[in-house]
Amino acid sequence: MLKRSKTILAYLIILTMLLCSCGEAYKDSSASPAGGPSGGSQSEQSAKENGDSSAKEQGAQEGSEGQKDSQTANSSEEAGTEGSIEENSEPADDGRKTTGFIDAPEGYFENVLFIGDSRCEGLRKYGGIEGPDWFTDVGLSVFNIKDKAIAMEEGAEPVDLETVLSSKKYDAVYIGLGINELGYDISVISSRFSDLIELVRSSQEDAVIFLMANIHVTAARSESDEIYNNERIEELNTAISMFADFDTIYYIDVNPLFDDGGALDGEKSFDDVHIFAKHYPEWSDFLRAHAVVLKERAQ
Amino acid sequence: MVFSSFHFLLIFLPLFLAAYYICPKRFRNACMLLFSMAFYAYGAWKTPLYILLFAASMLANYAFGLLTESAEGKKKKLFLTAGLCLDLGILVFFKYSWFLRLMPFKLVLPIGISFYTFQSMSYLIDVYRGDAKAEKDPIDLCAYISMFPQLIAGPIVRYTEISAQLKDREYTLESFVSGVRLFILGLGAKVVLANQIGGLWRDVKTIGVESVTTPMAWLGLIAYSFQLYFDFCGYSLMAIGLGRMAGFELPRNFDSPYVSVSMTEFWRRWHITLGAWFREYLYIPLGGSRRSKARNTLNLFIVWVLTGLWHGAGWNFLLWGVFLFLCMAAERAFLLKRLEKHRLAGHLYMTLLIPLSWMIFATDSLPELAAYAQRLIGAGGLSVYAKDWSEALGTYAKLLIPAAVLCTEWPARLYRRYEKHPAVCVLLAALLAASVYCLYAGMNDPFLYFRF
Numbered sequence: 137m138l139k140r141s142k143t144i145l146a147y148l149i150i151l152t153m154l155l156c157s158c159g160e161a162y163k164d165s166s167a168s169p170a171g172g173p174s175g176g177s178q179s180e181q182s183a184k185e186n187g188d189s190s191a192k193e194q195g196a197q198e199g200s201e202g203q204k205d206s207q208t209a210n211s212s213e214e215a216g217t218e219g220s221i222e223e224n225s226e227p228a229d230d231g232r233k234t235t236g237f238i239d240a241p242e243g244y245f246e247n248v249l250f251i252g253d254s255r256c257e258g259l260r261k262y263g264g265i266e267g268p269d270w271f272t273d274v275g276l277s278v279f280n281i282k283d284k285a286i287a288m289e290e291g292a293e294p295v296d297l298e299t300v301l302s303s304k305k306y307d308a309v310y311i312g313l314g315i316n317e318l319g320y321d322i323s324v325i326s327s328r329f330s331d332l333i334e335l336v337r338s339s340q341e342d343a344v345i346f347l348m349a350n351i352h353v354t355a356a357r358s359e360s361d362e363i364y365n366n367e368r369i370e371e372l373n374t375a376i377s378m379f380a381d382f383d384t385i386y387y388i389d390v391n392p393l394f395d396d397g398g399a400l401d402g403e404k405s406f407d408d409v410h411i412f413a414k415h416y417p418e419w420s421d422f423l424r425a426h427a428v429v430l431k432e433r434a435q
Numbered sequence: 436m437v438f439s440s441f442h443f444l445l446i447f448l449p450l451f452l453a454a455y456y457i458c459p460k461r462f463r464n465a466c467m468l469l470f471s472m473a474f475y476a477y478g479a480w481k482t483p484l485y486i487l488l489f490a491a492s493m494l495a496n497y498a499f500g501l502l503t504e505s506a507e508g509k510k511k512k513l514f515l516t517a518g519l520c521l522d523l524g525i526l527v528f529f530k531y532s533w534f535l536r537l538m539p540f541k542l543v544l545p546i547g548i549s550f551y552t553f554q555s556m557s558y559l560i561d562v563y564r565g566d567a568k569a570e571k572d573p574i575d576l577c578a579y580i581s582m583f584p585q586l587i588a589g590p591i592v593r594y595t596e597i598s599a600q601l602k603d604r605e606y607t608l609e610s611f612v613s614g615v616r617l618f619i620l621g622l623g624a625k626v627v628l629a630n631q632i633g634g635l636w637r638d639v640k641t642i643g644v645e646s647v648t649t650p651m652a653w654l655g656l657i658a659y660s661f662q663l664y665f666d667f668c669g670y671s672l673m674a675i676g677l678g679r680m681a682g683f684e685l686p687r688n689f690d691s692p693y694v695s696v697s698m699t700e701f702w703r704r705w706h707i708t709l710g711a712w713f714r715e716y717l718y719i720p721l722g723g724s725r726r727s728k729a730r731n732t733l734n735l736f737i738v739w740v741l742t743g744l745w746h747g748a749g750w751n752f753l754l755w756g757v758f759l760f761l762c763m764a765a766e767r768a769f770l771l772k773r774l775e776k777h778r779l780a781g782h783l784y785m786t787l788l789i790p791l792s793w794m795i796f797a798t799d800s801l802p803e804l805a806a807y808a809q810r811l812i813g814a815g816g817l818s819v820y821a822k823d824w825s826e827a828l829g830t831y832a833k834l835l836i837p838a839a840v841l842c843t844e845w846p847a848r849l850y851r852r853y854e855k856h857p858a859v860c861v862l863l864a865a866l867l868a869a870s871v872y873c874l875y876a877g878m879n880d881p882f883l884y885f886r887f
Binding site: 160163164261262264288363405406407410412413414415416417 | 646
């Protein structure tokens with residue numbers, strides 16, 4: 137009887153130790169249940185992402201190998217992520233066509249086009265920038281950008297991007313895409329980005345193109361998601377930044393405004409992916425402070 | 436595991452039904468227990484201690500039940516108290532210890548703890564009172580407590596309601612089929628209505644409560660009210676349906692609550708078994724309404740604050756409980772008769788109170804609640820987009836209007852009348868297909884009563 141009790145006790149102690157070693161599991165660190173990379177306004181987006189999952193798993197492997205090469209090769213990529221604010225802020229005569237970053241002059245945003253996904257939609261609704269044309273939609277990506285038709289005004293006929301680009305001469309075109317493509321191979325996304333930039337350049341020879349970095353997701357989201365995590369977002373941002381020449385194509389990154397240690401600050405988002413509406417004005421303030429115009433236009 | 440998932444629908448449920456009906460009748464309780472524990476373990480595999488906790492709690496209640504019944508006098512009360520302390524202790528420790536500042540961090544909530552502890556407590560009290568005989572078969576008792584149809588979302592089943600069925604129940608094709616029908620209705624309510632309408636409230640939270648227009652703030656509350664309604668309606672129907680598929684008749688937990696003309700009536704139609712539990716085991720023992728007016732009011736206060744807190748460990752739940760108490764007290768004092776007499780006024784009264792009560796229920800912090808209340812009356816407001824509500828209506832009107840219609844008593848009446856009609860069968864099949872599609876398309880599934 138005594139021996140059996142001791143054995144049972146021993147087993148119980150070992151079991152308890154094993155269970156307590158997974159103690160972290162018992163701590164409730166989650167704030168709120170997050171969905172796909174979706175708020176309700178993104179229900180289309182999540183449907184697309186789930187539908188596209190077949191290509192993603194293979195793509196993810198190749199993407200991470202490609203990254204190692206690109207990181208060592210190109211130094212401008214580092215400048216792209218951090219120095220985008222400080223660098224090139226003096227409009228000296230350096231053979232470039234543009235001024236570098238300046239404060240947006242009067243009426244700057246009247247002749248500007250935004251091409252983007254749901255985060256740009258947030259900028260449109262809550263950023264308080266009057267004047268631009270918005271070719272933005274939830275679920276927009278470099279893969280569907282050429283086929284998508286969007287109504288640019290309320291009640292207007294939906295038009296596709298080519299029509300928009302050929303109907304008006306813009307001073308600047310801001311591109312904010314990437315989160316919807318994240319499941320795919322980075323090099324494939326990159327080549328589509330290149331196509332898009334070419335498309336824009338072909339009808340907008342004099343426009344300054346701004347490539348906006350993708351905003352991070354929160355740490356909670358990043359840790360639990362194989363695809364929508366900050367490593368992949370940074371990989372993509374790096375690849376996008378390589379298209380910038382800081383003359384006619386600029387790369388800008390607003391992540392420092394919303395980050396907390398390399399991930400989106402959990403206090404600034406409900407769904408771990410989109411910032412609260414009240415934070416978009418900070419983004420638009422950044423854009424106002426980092427406008428670029430052609431030297432011949434700047435007086 | 437949630438009922439509205441492919442794992443449940445395509446793997447667990449068919450396996451369970453196959454095993455259950457292949458089993459000889461005398462082993463079916465054991466089968467139910469086994470599958471219920473598997474169901475629980477699936478959800479709790481990351482926190483295996485909680486599975487042990489659940490099993491241990493059931494066995495402890497089994498022991499206490501027997502001990503309470505066989506004891507006399509003081510010892511009887513002692514065993515009851517010990518058992519209740521254990522159940523209540525587990526609940527308070529795992530759910531409320533952080534809120535009560537007894538722990539430095541918040542523990543992950545064990546699944547179903549609010550339900551199974553309440554069910555165990557009702558068993559012990561009924562045995563003590565002599566209303567029920569203590570269950571001698573541990574498997575039967577554990578099957579009763581752990582039964583997966585009602586384990587994670589109710590109804591809270593009293594032992595007396597089900598003890599006879601544990602020993603001997605009828606299995607007819609007719610009741611099985613009616614169970615399937617109810618299950619499909621519940622699944623549709625949850626997946627096609629609640630989850631989809633839930634997008635609007637999620638939008639509001641994603642935007643941030645201080646940044647919505649006033650119409651959007653009201654629209655958000657209305658949508659949330661419907662979401663919660665069909666969520667709970669869906670789960671309650673699925674629970675009864677699953678119970679019927681297993682030969683059990685589980686109690687009703689939901690009875691068109693939005694047709695109520697008063698809060699008093701509302702809480703006899705919403706989460707019926709919870710209200711009944713508090714009435715039976717707290718309100719009446721405290722004296723109910725048979726004492727002095729001051730004492731009656733106090734009893735009411737205690738019951739409603741605890742009802743609020745049962746739903747969650749947070750200040751907003753406490754506040755919500757107080758809000759409900761104020762409504763109940765006012766109605767008891769003078770409002771109720773008038774509301775019942777002038778039903779239209781009663782409906783208008785509830786149309787205002789229901790969304791407001793859910794607002795308190797749904798906001799996580801007092802600052803957020805204050806911000807939301809401000810938006811409701813047009814005050815406050817940061818970074819507001821004027822067209823948010825019209826765009827939301829454009830997307831959600833096609834769900835909100837049917838939802839409003841389905842909240843009335845007509846659908847239930849029509850269903851009861853035409854249940855066996857072939858057209859209804861076709862409709863149910865279509866509903867099932869729509870539910871499966873919605874699940875496949877990966878729409879989110881936040882079951883609001885799940886954290887309890």
